[in-house]
Amino acid sequence: MSPSSQILAGVPSKIVEAAERVKLLLLDVDGVLTDGKLYYGNTGEELKAFDIKDGLGIKLLNASNIMVGIVTGRTSELVLRRADELDIAPVVQGSKNKLKDVESICQKYSLTLNQICFIGDDFPDLSAISRVGLGICVANANFRIHQVAAWCTKASGGNGAVREVAELLLASQGKYQSILAQYT
Template sequence: MTPASSTLDPQLIDRLRQVRLLALDVDGVLTDGRLYFQADGIEIKAFHTHDGHGIKLLQRAGVVVALITGRDSPMVSHRAAALGIPHVHQGVDKKLTVLRELCGRLGLDLEQVAYCGDDLPDVAPIRRAGVGISVPGAPAYIRHYADWVTATAGGHGAVREICDTLLHAQGHWDAVLDTYLHGSS
């Protein structure tokens, strides 16, 4: 069995091969989009472990991962630190501006970026990235601009689907499987 790349357009697979940066929105992509608050006002977010493992696998394969989110949350900082994500941008209104600045610092072109988002602040980076991605729960007018809409919902493994597909498209999938099938490192 192979990741979702087997069902994607061959031209899209070619573009996925060029990706060196995966930039992600948080709420609605890494989470299901719902916000939970305790009685004392502290915010709680739920992250899927499959997404986290996929991010680690992608980073091991040399793809940089960044988070660009409109909200500012200590939970995002904690999750990013646990996953070793060095590029975390919170409280961002102009996500494309931040994405361009990040590409400049990393020496990348926007064509080398896959960006996944689910709401209006994500439209510009979805349209300008080499591969614009959205999730099924995004409004139709957001999904319209994406090159690819994941089969899996945000917060329920959509990021893992993206990571696995990138690993497959870039030729790393067999090595990843081999590591777990045979215990090699």
């Protein structure tokens, strides 16, 4: 079995079909790109940990013409820094209504909701996950999010969930094998 087939093994055909159409992957930050924990330093500085494997997944998507963006309810400078490192765009911080922001992004980039994959973990992600073409939740998402998401990652937030989705998208779009070949 090819590495690409291994990734898609056990994935229902309707998920693969939805993944084939994705042009933009949108990510929640806390609980998706991070483990959801907020670390505070003595000086009041806020710290978050990002998974390095997610980072490569995002780079591979960008290199394969699948855009990656962020829609988060919180606001912090370090999110901009991480986005900058990985060429993540668009970035929406302080989102009060994620579906509305996803729709604005679609308008800006001339995309339809069907071409969006959104990964979330909690109530603020509910509307976006239930309306986009491929709504995904992380393994440790709130149970209500599991109920509306079309697919759920094996990994928890901040522990490779984004990488898992990146590989799912790349394999579904037939782009995985050529990427892997560059490393072997």
